Amino acid sequence: MYIIEIDENKCTGCAECVKICPAEIYKLDGQLAGGRPRVQVGDTADCTNCESCKSVCAPEAITITEV
Ligand code: SF4
Numbered sequence: 001m002y003i004i005e006i007d008e009n010k011c012t013g014c015a016e017c018v019k020i021c022p023a024e025i026y027k028l029d030g031q032l033a034g035g036r037p038r039v040q041v042g043d044t045a046d047c048t049n050c051e052s053c054k055s056v057c058a059p060e061a062i063t064i065t066e067v
């Protein structure tokens with residue numbers, strides 16, 4: 001399985017990861033400083049490490065680690 005982390009200092013809240021993930025792992029939840037939408041990482045059990053989320057994340061805020 002995989003651990004997915006979002007660097008909230010880098011994330012712009014663009015929600016591209018939310019839209020593209022075929023396993024629907026990301027959800028929008030509240031706001032960060034400056035009014036940026038906050039992205040929450042849900043259950044990662046269905047993550048296949050397809051890297052689609054990483055490929056659309058312009059600020060490279062997503063880290064996926066296999067455990
Ligand atoms: S690697 Fe693929 S399945 Fe895993 S969170 Fe990113 S888009 Fe979703």
Ligand code: SF4
Nearest residue numbers: 011012014015017057
């Ligand atoms: S794609 Fe990257 S910058 Fe955009 S919401 Fe997801 S983690 Fe944040």
